Amino acid sequence: xxxxxxxxxxxxxxMGQEVTLRCKPISGHNSLFWYRQxxxxxxxxxxxxxxxxxxxxxxxxxxxxxxxxxxxxFSTLKIQPSEPRDxxxxxxxxxxxxxxxxxxxxxxxxxxxx
Amino acid sequence: GESVGLHLxxxxxxxGDNSIINCAYSNSASDYFIxxxxxxxxxxxxxxxIRSNMDKRQGQRVTVLLNKTVKHLSLQIAATQPGDxxxxxxxxxxxxxKLVFGKGTKLTVNP
Numbered sequence: 001x002x003x004x005x006x007x008x009x010x011x012x013x014x015m016g017q018e019v020t021l022r023c024k025p026i027s028g029h030n031s032l033f034w035y036r037q038x039x040x041x042x043x044x045x046x047x048x049x050x051x052x053x054x055x056x057x058x059x060x061x062x063x064x065x066x067x068x069x070x071x072x073x074f075s076t077l078k079i080q081p082s083e084p085r086d087x088x089x090x091x092x093x094x095x096x097x098x099x100x101x102x103x104x105x106x107x108x109x110x111x112x113x114x
Numbered sequence: 115g116e117s118v119g120l121h122l123x124x125x126x127x128x129x130g131d132n133s134i135i136n137c138a139y140s141n142s143a144s145d146y147f148i149x150x151x152x153x154x155x156x157x158x159x160x161x162x163x164i165r166s167n168m169d170k171r172q173g174q175r176v177t178v179l180l181n182k183t184v185k186h187l188s189l190q191i192a193a194t195q196p197g198d199x200x201x202x203x204x205x206x207x208x209x210x211x212k213l214v215f216g217k218g219t220k221l222t223v224n225p
Contacts, residue, residue: 004157033211042216042218043215043218045212045214048211048212050211055211056212091158093157095211101146101163101207102160102163103213104160105150105157105159106157107157108156
């Protein structure tokens with residue numbers, strides 16, 4: 001049974017470039033979450049979706065960040081233009097609504113912006 | 115003043131000993147709590163959860179204790195093994211799908 005799938009696993013890019021991170025949630029899960037993890041700030045929620053609709057994007061740092069969920073099996077997090085301070089590990093997680101709150105995390109994408 | 119980076123609390127134990135990891139949560143309205151384990155290079159993994167109407171819950175080798183009076187949560191790991199070495203996060207939630215994660219505690223198990 002596949003868990004949450006994220007791609008790419010590692011991304012190295014130069015400042016100013018566009019970065020797109022991808023996530024496939026667990027089939028049947030209604031909620032999808034994007035997190036960022038850094039040594040400085042720990043694990044931060046960026047945005048989450050219920051039934052493909054963005055519910056809370058208050059954690060999105062600025063307009064350079066955007067997220068979409070065009071269907072129940074796919075979501076993207078885009079950074080444009082990227083900056084060195086965006087370097088972090090980005091996690092996607094999904095949960096089943098009414099599932100008691102447990103979120104299942106993907107393996108993460110390690111982003112390095114030079 | 116603000117720290118330069120996160121200084122994770124650390125706990126070092128001998129293999130076979132019991133471990134206790136503590137967490138102070140912030141929202142008295144939170145009604146469920148989860149412990150996650152994060153190994154190096156991996157995403158957080160669910161360990162055990164507890165609802166606010168309980169004060170103790172046991173799993174396999176793990177026990178979570180909840181003290182709502184002082185907003186304190188603890189994770190006890192019995193007979194700690196080298197494979198338990200990881201960073202452990204508590205998370206609180208309630209009223210929405212969101213979870214708020216704590217800063218984490220790094221557990222090191224010495225053979």
